[in-house]
Amino acid sequence: MSIESILTSSPSATESWAREFAATLVGGELIALTGELGAGKTVIAKGIGKGLGVREDVISPSFNYLLEYRGRLQLFHADLYRIESADTFRALGLDEYLDRGGVLLIEWAERVRAMLPPETIWIEITPGNDPQSRKISVRRPS
Ligand SMILES: Nc1ncnc2c1ncn2[C@@H]1O[C@H](COP(=O)(O)OP(=O)(O)OP(=O)(O)O)[C@@H](O)[C@H]1O
Ligand SMILES: [Mg+2]
Numbered sequence: 439m440s441i442e443s444i445l446t447s448s449p450s451a452t453e454s455w456a457r458e459f460a461a462t463l464v465g466g467e468l469i470a471l472t473g474e475l476g477a478g479k480t481v482i483a484k485g486i487g488k489g490l491g492v493r494e495d496v497i498s499p500s501f502n503y504l505l506e507y508r509g510r511l512q513l514f515h516a517d518l519y520r521i522e523s524a525d526t527f528r529a530l531g532l533d534e535y536l537d538r539g540g541v542l543l544i545e546w547a548e549r550v551r552a553m554l555p556p557e558t559i560w561i562e563i564t565p566g567n568d569p570q571s572r573k574i575s576v577r578r579p580s
Contacts, residue, residue: 499516
């Protein structure tokens with residue numbers, strides 16, 4: 439397991455970090471994004487989208503749970519903020535997205551923590567000392 443911590447001092451710094459992080463992805467990754475409301479999970483998702491060469495703006499999929507984008511790798515972006523039950527989560531069939539060789543990004547993944555596989559990459563974003571700063575922790579199994 440490896441743990442990396444990054445401090446950013448603006449939304450654009452978080453987005454740039456995410457863009458670089460995306461360059462390390464090869465497809466088939468499940469990335470769990472955690473952190474409170476407004477922490478910056480979607481900012482990271484937008485940066486990962488840019489890093490994967492997605493041309494559209496990655497937006498929050500809260501109302502439909504999952505949006506799909508085409509880039510260097512396909513990006514599947516889910517947001518489980520409104521998920522009511524484990525059954526609803528199972529019904530989304532996220533395994534199928536991984537089988538398609540894309541990158542699956544899940545906001546509010548802590549809601550289904552116990553259901554995610556051991557190879558999940560966990561990224562947590564938490565507030566820093568001032569309103570524009572954040573701490574990003576990346577935990578990769580290996
Ligand atoms: N260093 C920073 N990194 C990321 N976002 C920051 C930073 N500083 C301030 N912000 C602001 O924090 C907010 C993060 O919003 P974002 O929608 O990404 O949060 P979220 O974690 O996805 O929230 P939600 O749980 O509602 O989906 C934005 O308004 C952004 O401008
Ligand atoms: Mg969000």
